[in-house]
Amino acid sequence: MTQLTTAxxxxxxxxxxxxxxxxxxxxxxxxxxxxxxxxxxxxxxxxETLVPLTVRSSIMLLGLLLWGAYAATxxxxxxxxxxxx
Amino acid sequence: xxxxxxxxxLGQDVxxxxxxxxxxxxxxxxxxxxxxxxxxxxxxxxxxxxxxASWFVGGAAAQTTLGPILVLFSDGILLSFTNVMVPLGQTxxxxxxxxxxxxxxxxxxxxxxxxxxxxxxxxxxxxxxGVITGDLLGLLIFAMIATLGAGRVLGIDAYLARTDLVRxxxxxxxxxx
Numbered sequence: 247m248t249q250l251t252t253a254x255x256x257x258x259x260x261x262x263x264x265x266x267x268x269x270x271x272x273x274x275x276x277x278x279x280x281x282x283x284x285x286x287x288x289x290x291x292x293x294e295t296l297v298p299l300t301v302r303s304s305i306m307l308l309g310l311l312l313w314g315a316y317a318a319t320x321x322x323x324x325x326x327x328x329x330x331x
Numbered sequence: 332x333x334x335x336x337x338x339x340x341l342g343q344d345v346x347x348x349x350x351x352x353x354x355x356x357x358x359x360x361x362x363x364x365x366x367x368x369x370x371x372x373x374x375x376x377x378x379x380x381x382x383x384a385s386w387f388v389g390g391a392a393a394q395t396t397l398g399p400i401l402v403l404f405s406d407g408i409l410l411s412f413t414n415v416m417v418p419l420g421q422t423x424x425x426x427x428x429x430x431x432x433x434x435x436x437x438x439x440x441x442x443x444x445x446x447x448x449x450x451x452x453x454x455x456x457x458x459x460x461g462v463i464t465g466d467l468l469g470l471l472i473f474a475m476i477a478t479l480g481a482g483r484v485l486g487i488d489a490y491l492a493r494t495d496l497v498r499x500x501x502x503x504x505x506x507x508x
Binding site: 249250259268269273289290299300302303304306307310313314317320321322323324 | 339341395396397439442443446450453454457458459460461462463467470474477501502505506
C-alpha cells in the first residue's frame with residue numbers, strides 16, 4: 247500500500263475532482279438553477295445551459311489529462327518487489 | 332473466501348474485506364465483454380478495408396475541444412497513420428483484454444482512445460443525451476480494469492508476472508495486469 251507523492255496526489259485528486267465538477271457538480275447546478283430539461287420526440291434533451299458546454303468539456307478534459315499524466319508517469323515509479331501484488 | 336483489499340483515500344486507511352471469488356468472476360466478465368467490444372470494432376474495420384477516419388479527425392470534429400489536435404491528423408501521412416492505428420489499436424486492445432496480456436497497457440490505450448470518442452461524439456452531437464455517455468462509461472471501465480490489474484485472473488499476465496524478464500525489470504509490471 248504505497249503512499250502518494252504530492253504530484254500523484256494533485257493528478258489523482260485534481261483529475262477526479264475536475265471530472266466530478268464537470269459531471270456531478272455542474273449537472274447539479276443545471277438542475278437546481280438552470281432551465282428544465284425536456285426530452286424531445288427524438289429522445290434528445292432540449293435545454294439552455296447555465297455553464298457553456300465548451301467550458302464543461304474543457305473542465306472534464308483537464309481532469310482526464312491529469313489522470314492520463316498520473317498513469318503515464320507512474321511507469322517511472324518502482325513497483326513493489328512482490329510479484330503477487 | 333474473503334480477502335482484505337488494502338487501500339487508502341485522502342490519507343486514510345480505508346481497507347475493506349471483499350469476497351474474492353466474486354471479484355475474480357466480475358473481473359473476467361468485464362474484461363471479456365469490453366475486450367470483445369474493441370476487438371469487434373477493430374476487426375470490423377479491417378474486414379471492410381480501407382478504413383477512412385477523415386470524418387472523425389476533420390470536418391465537424393475540428394470544432395470540438397480536441398479539434399486543434401485532431402485536425403493535425405486530417406490529411407497526408409498523419410491521416411494514413413490514423414487510418415491504420417485506430418483499427419490496429421482497437422484490435423490489439425481487444426485482444427489484450429480478452430487473453431489478459433499486457434492488460435494495463437491495453438486498458439490505458441483503451442481509455443486514451445475513448446477520450447477522443449467521448450469528446451468528438453459528444454460535442455458533435457451537442458451532448459444531446461447529456462454528458463454521461465456510453466463513451467465516458469467505457470473510458471471509466473478501462474480505467475477500472477487498469478486499476479484492478481484484471482489480467483492475472485485467467486489471463487496471460489499471471490504467467491508474465493512470474494517470468495524472469497519481469498522479475499529482473501519490475502517496472503514492466505506497470506504494463507501487465
